[in-house]
Amino acid sequence: MFNFADFVINEEVYGELNKDLPHMHIAFGVDHWFVPPMGIMMESLLNNNKHLNISFHVFLTSMEEIDKDKLIRLSQKYENAIIKLYTVSIELYVGIKSPIQYYLTTASLHRFIAMSYLYPKVDKILYIDADTCCVAPIDELLNMQLGNCVFAAVEDGEDIAAARKKALALDERQLYYNSGVIWADLRKWNENNVSEKCMRLMMEREDLIYADQDAINVVAGMYGKVIPSRYNYFGSLPNREEDTVIIHYRSGKPWHPWFEGGLKTVWQEYKNRSLWFDWLFVPRNYREYRLMAKWSWKNKDYISSMKWYAGYIYRKVSC
Ligand SMILES: [Mn+2]
Helix, strand or coil: CHHHHHHHEEEEEEECCCCCCEEEEEEEEEHHHHHHHHHHHHHHHHHHHHCCEEEEEEEEEEEEEHHHHHHHHHHHHHHCEEEEEEEHHHHHHHCCCCCCCCCHHHHHHHHHHHHCCCCCCEEEEEECCCCCCECCCCCCHHHCCCHHHHEEECCCCCCHHHHHHCCCCCCCCCEEEECCCCEEHHHHHCCCHHHHHHHHHHHHHHCCCHHHHHHHHHHHHEEECCCCCHHEECCCCCCCCCCEEEEEECCCCCCCCCCCCHHHHHHHHHHCCCCCCCCCCCCCCCCHHHHHHHHHHHHCCHHHHHHHHHHHHHHHHHH
16 A cells, blocks of 8 residues: 655645635646746636635645745735645656656656645645646636546547547546546545555556556546536637636647747736746757757747757757
């Protein structure tokens, strides 16, 4: 049996809740690089939910001091928010066979620690990816009845859902959920050992190419409740629907200069109003260096393009 608590090595709390408001718990799992987008998402949540107390539970391995200062400032800026930081050890992930491909990092697995560690202190939690933006109040989720379901989520796009259902040989009647936004009943999640079963599955199988998402669908997909797409509206689409609550940039990321999705400007507006208004994207891997080179070339900035291209070659050769 896993004892997830053994992998939480530090816990810090910032801010206070001092209003008599409905209380919502929200969890994130990030690596140090994803803290700025997460901070921007938190600001968008707080901007649209001043009538709620929000406890943010952030699971991460490390972060830049400047980002930590900003998170502390954020907890002071809003009197209805507290931010809890949990430092996790990635020792837990040793032995994972499912590929953590370039579009994922092991931070995507922190959700399994979060869902287990927070119970029974927290009974329901909204887990959200950091590549998201909130544009409307989220309280409808608080009142949603889950019945016998373990979690509620949005079905993934047709492109991905059909292929993954087939590849994973899921039951015909089962949906394939996107794991970017999950409203979970932690009592049921833990009584059914969902986190542990997912971890074990990823240690056994090499074919879970969407790692955490595939694992959740295999282990608990039968006990999911589908919610409207407005809670996890894909940011690659040209326009949001009027009732959209959360935009999820599940493929192209709005901070990538080369991303031209129609909903990029929504994210940029929240970024400009946030403590991370001056944050600049820096490529993380050779793929992103190459895309920066291509983008600069397209914009006739040949000098920058060559600089990014050199970075691409250097990283490609050394990896
Ligand atoms: Mn995502």
